[in-house]
Structure formats: C-alpha cells, structure tokens
Amino acid sequence: MTLLLNGEPREVAAETLAQVLDELGYAGRVVATAVNGDFVPARKRETVRLTEGDRIEVVAPMQGG
C-alpha cells in the first residue's frame, strides 16, 4: 500500500506501524510517531494497523529555540 511518510508517498509491504518503521530504516532509532495527526506511543506501534493513504509523521530530536 501507499502511505504518506513525512509528506512523501512511500510504497510499503508492512501492515503495522512498527513494521513500517523497520522496513523504512527507523529500527532502533530515537523517533516519535503520529498517524493522521494523532500521537502513537512507541508501545502501541505494533498494534496500530495502517491503511492506504494514512499520513505518518516520524520525528526526531533537533535544535530548537
């Protein structure tokens, strides 16, 4: 299915958010996630199943003021 990951269309085989993160190279990284604008805690990534067109945000620490 096609997802929008950080605003870019990505084709994935995975079904859960945890699997998508693994598939796209985020395994073991310090990131936080949201699906369709709602925060998804790390402990729930394995149970969140994604559907075509879902908007995934993956963010990490960065400099800020």
Added chain:
Amino acid sequence: MQESATKAFYGFEPKSRLFLGTAQYPSPAILADAVRASGVEVVTVSLRREAGEGGAGEAFWSLVKHLGVRVLPNTAGCHGVKEAVTTAQMAREVFGTNWIKLEVIGEDDTLQPDVVGLIEAARLLSADGFEVFPYTTEDIVVGGRLLDAGCEVLMPWGAPIGSGRGLNNPYGLRTMRQHFPDIPLVVDAGIGLPSHAAHAMELGYDGILLNTAVAKAGDPALMAKAFAAAIEAGRQAYEAQPIEARDMAAPSTPVMGKAFLS
C-alpha cells in the same frame, strides 16, 4: 521589600537564570562551548521530521545528553491546538520530560502567539500531566487564564522571535511582574543584547530565554558568558532595590558645609 527568594520552575531551582536555545550555531562544538561558558542549566530543543536513513537527530540528541543539562522541548512552528498537543506528546516520549515550551503561533510576520489557542492547548496538556512553559504576551488577563489552565510559569515575549529588539513594552512587563508577584516569569524572545536581559531582570523577572542573540553572535561562547553576567547583574540590582527615577537633578555631594567662594 521585594521578593528575593529564587522561584522554582516546577520544583527546579537553577543557579543560572539563562535558558538557552540550541539552534543556529555555526557548529555543534560551538553550541557546547556556549553552554559550558555560560553555566546554563536548561536548553531548549525541538522535533523535526527524520529521514529513514542517516538522520541527524541522533547525533544532536547525543550531544545534548553529554552536556548534562535539562532540556525544555518546544512546539515551535505549531499554528493550531491539535498540532501543538500532538507535538508535545511526541516530545515527551523522545526527550523523557514533562516540560514543554508551548508555542501556538497566530501570525507569521511577528510570530505572535495565538493566545486563544495557547490557553486551550495549555489546559489540555496540563490535564495530561505536562508542566507547561507558555510562550505568551505581556497581557495579564491572558496570563491569568494560563494559570487557570494549569500553568505555573509564564513566558511573555520581549519582542518578536529573532528580532533582537529587546523589551518592546517595559511598562507591560513591569505590570505583569507586579500583577503576578509569586509566579515565575521568564522573558522569552526578542532579546538582542545583554543590556536587554539585564533590564528584564531589573524589573524582577526570574529568567531569560534566548537563542539568536547568542547563536548568531560573532563569538557565541563569549556572548553567552556576557548574557550570564548581565542576567546575574540585573538580578542583583532587583534584589538591591533600585532608586526611583526623577525628572530633576538632586546633588549627590552634600551642599552643607560647602566653602563660600564667590
């Protein structure tokens, strides 16, 4: 008698009253130098989209952890309540802190806070266990609403973010200080020079949050040190209870006993 005791920020009493942003430095090493040179104990951080391969977030987070300072994550760039709340939730998980510098921006030219959205987001986040540092204006009615929403700190702007203009409304900031004598108040944004920071501290503010004035200075570490000194001087001046200004001169040398020579 003015209040001289240190006000705690959600139970935390820093020795340094300078809160420093981590963005826009020429290099990570210079950021680290600025933090060490100034004795800063709290730095602000943010979240941004991370690429799947070789993202930069990890290296930055590792640097900050090595500095041994507290982090105050922000919701910079958020324009709505929902966006700010979701960003705060993500920040809490990544940075492992309940602290959040809450920004809900209402207008892009001035980056002025949307105080209506700010109050609502502060209420939602406080109810969810966050310790909210709201980026607000010097409006005391809004300040009161933010306290009602659960905030225990207020952070009015000095001037628009990054403008370096100093304190646009010293009267409003002084009024805010007098109106909320027991609430920790931090001037956040718009500071350009150490003298601006000293001025805010002389008004009785409890801290200064700034970024651009240090990060974009020719020598960020030296400027951070200058700000730390100015903030300390301003605080001491406040505690020492400054004189009132007056319109006419008043001789400082006693007139009594002066020789009659004309």
